[in-house]
Amino acid sequence: MGPPIETPKGTRDWVGDDITLRNNVFDKIRNIFRLHGGTEIDTPAFERKSYLTEKYGEDTKLIYDLDEQGGAPCALRYDLTVPFARWLAMNNIRTIKRFQIGKVYRRDQPSLEKGRMREFFQCDFDYAGGQCDSMVPDAEVVCIAAEVFEALQLDVVIRINHRLILDGFFSAPEVQKEMVEKGLDVNVATKLGQYLQRDKEAGTVPRLLTLTSDPLLSANLDIQKGVEEMELLMQYLKAYGVADQVQFDLALARGLDYYTGVIYEVMLPIRKTGVSVGSIAAGGRYDDLVSMFSSHNIPCVGISFGIDRILTILKDGQQPKAQRIDSWIVIASSDKVLVQQRMALAREMRQAGISVDFDPKADKKPRKQIDIAEKSAATVAFLDLDDETPGNPRLKILTPPHKNPDIAPVVDRNNVIGQVKRHLAQAEYNS
Numbered sequence: 001m002g003p004p005i006e007t008p009k010g011t012r013d014w015v016g017d018d019i020t021l022r023n024n025v026f027d028k029i030r031n032i033f034r035l036h037g038g039t040e041i042d043t044p045a046f047e048r049k050s051y052l053t054e055k056y057g058e059d060t061k062l063i064y065d066l067d068e069q070g071g072a073p074c075a076l077r078y079d080l081t082v083p084f085a086r087w088l089a090m091n092n093i094r095t096i097k098r099f100q101i102g103k104v105y106r107r108d109q110p111s112l113e114k115g116r117m118r119e120f121f122q123c124d125f126d127y128a129g130g131q132c133d134s135m136v137p138d139a140e141v142v143c144i145a146a147e148v149f150e151a152l153q154l155d156v157v158i159r160i161n162h163r164l165i166l167d168g169f170f171s172a173p174e175v176q177k178e179m180v181e182k183g184l185d186v187n188v189a190t191k192l193g194q195y196l197q198r199d200k201e202a203g204t205v206p207r208l209l210t211l212t213s214d215p216l217l218s219a220n221l222d223i224q225k226g227v228e229e230m231e232l233l234m235q236y237l238k239a240y241g242v243a244d245q246v247q248f249d250l251a252l253a254r255g256l257d258y259y260t261g262v263i264y265e266v267m268l269p270i271r272k273t274g275v276s277v278g279s280i281a282a283g284g285r286y287d288d289l290v291s292m293f294s295s296h297n298i299p300c301v302g303i304s305f306g307i308d309r310i311l312t313i314l315k316d317g318q319q320p321k322a323q324r325i326d327s328w329i330v331i332a333s334s335d336k337v338l339v340q341q342r343m344a345l346a347r348e349m350r351q352a353g354i355s356v357d358f359d360p361k362a363d364k365k366p367r368k369q370i371d372i373a374e375k376s377a378a379t380v381a382f383l384d385l386d387d388e389t390p391g392n393p394r395l396k397i398l399t400p401p402h403k404n405p406d407i408a409p410v411v412d413r414n415n416v417i418g419q420v421k422r423h424l425a426q427a428e429y430n431s
Contacts, residue, residue: 010110010118022311026101026123028151029305033099033125036144041100043083049073051086051293056257062106076105080124081302082289088128089294095129101307116278117308126302128290135229137301138262138285139236145266145281145303146242154313156280158245160233160264161252163284164226233262254282261285262301268313280313281305326424327380328373328398329358330366345382345393345416352417354424374398379427380420397423 007013014022030040046066052075053060064076077083080100087093101123110117125144127137142158149156230248237243252265266281283303291297327349329342342358349356357376359369373381382393395411411419 008118010108012117012119018311018315021314022121022307025152025307025310025314029123029148030099030101032144032147032151036097036125036140038097038099038125041084041087041098042102043077043080043087043100045103045105046074046076047083047086049075052078052082059106062108064105064107077102078106079104079304080122081126081286081304084124084126084128084302085286085289085300086293088290088298088300089296092294092296093128094296094298097125097127099123099125121307123305123307124302126300128300129298135233135236135262139233139240141283141301141303142233142237142246142264143240143242145264145283145305146240146245148281148305149266152310152314154268154280154310156245156266156268157247158242158264158266159247159249159252160230160262161249162226162230162262163256163259164222164229164261165250166253166256166263168220168223168226229261255284255286258286258289259284260287264303278309279306280309325357325376325378326355327357327382327420328369328376328378329356329382330369330373330396349417349420352421354417354420370396370398380423382416395419395423 033040049063049065050072052063056063056078059078063078066074066076068074080102084098084100088096101121103119104122105119108116108118125141127141130137142160145158146156234243234246237246252263254263254265261284263284264282265279267279281303283301285299285301287299288297289300329346346356346358357378359372370381378398381396381398392410392413393416395416
């Protein structure tokens with residue numbers, strides 16, 4: 001016996017309830033993106049390798065290289081942000097609100113429980129260019145994050161920080177190495193370490209204004225500008241009505257290889273299992289990335305949602321609706337003419353936006369066909385018995401609490417669509 005048939009490590013198949021839940025999440029997110037004027041784009045799953053390397057710092061080692069088939073070396077995309085920057089430069093786009101949903105690939109250590117895979121979905125919204133006042137695009141992107149998780153009924157915390165504040169002083173132990181490599185002043189680092197320790201003991205998050213109350217910190221121009229922009233951002237977020245979901249977090253440091261301004265990360269409380277899935281969305285301002293591809297620099301700010309991690313959380317807390325078909329046509333005769341009539345009826349239903357199917361085997365007994373219809377979670381079955389009701393199908397309601405008896409009522413052929421839509425609406429209401 002040969003080896004087991006399985007997917008590559010860190011990948012998975014999508015079927016049934018999982019894909020139903022995923023598509024439902026996609027629909028909700030797309031709707032919010034469009035409400036904000038977003039334009040959807042799609043880019044190749046792989047890019048020229050030179051476009052991807054040296055954009056992610058140490059994470060460059062996680063990029064999947066492709067075997068050369070002639071031409072420029074290529075690699076699978078690590079995220080959707082760098083391909084977007086390439087697209088902007090290639091097409092000389094100066095202003096756009098763009099969104100994209102697609103798979104990305106990383107040579108990471110997979111963990112299904114934490115929602116970490118080697119092939120996974122990202123869902124991005126980015127605001128590029130535009131003659132905007134300071135922090136206006138940044139505030140809209142944070143607002144989008146809040147609206148998405150409100151639509152998904154998830155209570156989240158949006159942690160924010162500013163790259164200039166990070167550049168001004170040492171922010172937290174977990175970023176000490178990277179910041180020291182960037183030439184951090186030891187005195188400022190020591191001072192900040194004491195400051196954060198005092199605040200930790202007080203059990204509160206440092207307020208923006210208190211950062212400039214210390215003479216050593218207030219003398220730093222980066223800190224001054226960063227605090228000013230963060231204060232303006234908070235004013236805009238109050239106007240959007242989402243400021244209560246935002247926390248200023250000096251310990252937040254991510255993407256320091258290309259983020260230039262505000263940085264944010266969306267977190268959930270640790271689940272009942274005791275396992276944290278980490279951040280479920282993250283982003284920030286990256287004003288210099290496009291200039292790596294073009295002489296024109298285009299300021300950008302965006303956010304990326306980790307769909308797989310979000311789905312892991314949603315599956316823990318809810319039972320997704322099973323995929324179902326609206327209606328099923330039962331063939332009660334082996335007459336090929338009747339099969340053609342079922343095809344015509346099916347076409348009519350689909351044109352009306354009603355999903356429908358039937359068993360292609362003409363001589364299967366009606367009872368077996370109804371069993372198949374019930375297993376498919378159909379709401380309505382057409383008992384089209386032409387020998388008893390010429391020209392008019394009979395409707396059998398398959399979903400409780402309004403299941404018809406075995407003798408289903410006859411419906412006028414010209415009123416089939418209206419009757420089916422009424423039953424579907426009732427079934428949706430009862431669910």
